[in-house]
Amino acid sequence: MRIELEKRANPSTLYSILSPFLALGLTVIAGGIMFALIGKDPVSALYSFFIEPLLDIWSLHEIAIKAAPLILIGAGLSICYRSNNWNIGAEGQFIMGAIAGAIVPVVFHDWHSPLVLPLMLVFGMIGGALYAAIPAFLKAHMNTNEILTSLMLVYIAQLFLDWLVRGPWRSPDAYNFPVTRDFAPEAILPELIASGRANLGFAFAVLAAVGLWLMMRYTLKGFEITVLGQSERAGRFAGFSSKRMIWFSMLLSGALAGLAGISEVSGTIGKLQPIISPGYGFTAIIVAFLGRLNPLGIIAAGLFLALTYVGGEAVQLTLSVSDKVTRVFQGLLLFFVLSCDTLIQYKIRLVFSRIGQSSEGGAH
Amino acid sequence: MSAVGASGGSPLLAVRSLTKLFGSFAACNAIDLDIQPGEIHALLGENGAGKSTLVKMLFGVLAPTSGQILWKGEPVRIPSPGAARRLGIGMVFQHFSLFEALTVAENIALSLSPGISLSKVAEEASRLSHLYGLPLDPKAHVADLSVGERQRIEIVRALLQNPELIILDEPTSVLTPQEADRLFETLAKLKAEGRSVLYISHRLEEVQRICDRATVLRHGKVTGACDPRQETPASLARMMVGSDVASVSAAGTNTKGDVLLEARHLSVPARTPFAVALKNVCLKVRGGEVLAIAGVAGNGQGELFDALSGEYPVPDAGAVSIRGKAAGNLGITARRLMGAGFVPEERHGHAAVPALPLSDNLVLARNQSDRKTFLAGGVLGVIRHAVVRIASKRISETMDVRKSGENPAAGSLSGGNLQKYIVGRELDRQPAVLIVNQPTWGVDAGAASRIRQALVDLAKAGSAVLVISQDLDEIFEVATEIAVISEGRLSDAYPAHELTREKIGLLMGGMYGKTEGEVAHAH
Structure with missing residues (x-):
């Protein structure tokens, strides 16, 4: 047989x-x-992993907090993957976005203004996009494999963050702990609703996903992404440039990963520290595929994967x-x-x- | 191997009510077929008639749904190509499976059982190739060989198994007339040895010339069995198509307009090691003319199309002009806006994206030339799907595109119907210049005649049409002028009525450089 x-x-x-x-x-x-x-016992373990977190308000907020970066990054990655550009380095772009966004509250900590938060978000997006520009440049002009370059740049970003918080950006008041100073209140992303910790990051995520869905569904740009992803030759025949698409998709996904990064440190952590992500950039790859590379599907997939984080913490506590x-x-x-x-x-x-x-x- | 007479006697291979269902669709429906020892048996039929499904079952690639295959009178099951080879059936596929970076001998060794030394393979291959008039250098790299030579490798590879039945799938579609003649001599030798040949083709002339008997398929059923020599091309075509094929009325009497498409000393270096460089190509097409470029595959046709379409622009703006304006350095979108339309050779993944619906494939070619109609929302570029669908429906109706459903995926259409849509998509714009590469490649006779007529009509309406084709029948049907491309060089263009197949064959075979003067004198 x-x-x-x-x-x-x-x-x-x-x-x-x-x-x-x-x-x-x-x-x-x-x-x-x-x-x-x-x-x-498999039944009770699965129950506390998948069901219990859905039953109280606190864990629902935790799910929203963890889903926000997953959806933001996943939606950006879906554009990349649809256009046949394999950005595996969202984790690094997340970290670089967090670092670039943190320049304002860490380096200019004496400046107090309502502009601080918007600037941080913009810097975060620019930081993520610039970091994604490295593999984009290497692929478009040097013909290197973006899977390898973007992945390797993750480790550089992680070590760069580690160096920053132990070295030049270490807080003077933190008793030698490797953290930056706490962000001032105007540098903190506000909470979404009064009942818990979930912050505006979740709103950004849903907005970005819906926006990208509209783009893919209705516009010529979305069509261009689909065509170039399926056949570069047909795309060239249509007058689309695969080189420009490398830049577009990498910068877009980098910017969204950067936004996710700065939202996470500003909304959830409140400062920079050596580890700011439990692997959101990699988990978002699963989110993108589970969501069928469709931004709306990615919202659902992001929520589900966030549940696995919260459920994992739950079984760690209850079943050790x-x-x-x-x-x-x-x-x-x-x-x-x-x-x-x-x-x-x-x-x-x-x-x-x-x-x-x-x-x-x-x-x- | 005993040679038995071509008729009477027991058949080498017999097929009894062989059926293959794909879902509820019968690709082959109760086929009966007898192949006698030592005969060349033609299998005729349009694309989609079930020819390849039938031979795939004979070669063990597909399993029949029902029916029987008898080999020398014994019922057999052929579960794999290996089993087919052990029985004594060899096959030469239409699309070669050769590694370009390896040598001839290495490619042959790959298909044999491991453990046979390479030098032995090379020795045996060159012995066979001389025996059958198929000269081959076992040490040559496949990348350096012409398509005809590559086919010889496939044939030698099949002969090494000492088969009693050789199946050839559209073998001459890639050959020059001269190369085809050599192949026919080889087939005659095989026949003289008592081997049988199952010859799949839709070229009626050559079937009449070399085949002893013919079986005609249409819609998965046998519609006729005949001696092709007793038939006329018209009667064979009727059996294949089921009705008379409309003959194309030529563009002959057009009034000549301005030069709408011109290439001046167009030279393009090879982009990849396996590509052909274009060398100093000059051509002019006037309104009302159909310039056909003949040539054997792989002599720079694709590269010429790329340079003329602007998919790969050239630095020298003056090398290509469209309607009198320099366009060499412009991309395909700019050239479309100047009034040119393009139909590339490859339907899947170049002219169309198979997974996308037809309407999206309309946007593919016309997203900028019809920007005002197809897009809304200014810079946002929102596609007006409803408008596009109406235009797509109009094209399907004009070109008689047969499809399942209103707006199916391009890949679900048969080759002929998709090609009609792709050509119709350009004609719908009434382009001043149309450049078509292999307009009816792998397209059934009915669709081919429709497409050719559409090209001729476009030229009659005053447009300049450039047709790149390997099919000489097609070229003589549509062309007002003919030029030949060989190794990236283009010959002068001659009025179509001054050229014969033999002269074109000489020009094709790379005789261009040497005999340019002589051929020019001949006129």
């Missing part, structure tokens, strides 16, 4: 909707097996398992999403045949 993938004549609409849910189901099953293997559980769940989810996506283009057939064991591939 062998398993064959048979290409469908047309991509299946049913499976393109079903695939993320199928992947979720498989992730939950695999997660249950994992909990059982480490000796925990490692917080790596979160990473395992995210990895499983990406794995299953990508596998289930195969069903959109292919049918699975089991072939039972007697002479079928022939291993020859045939030359064609």
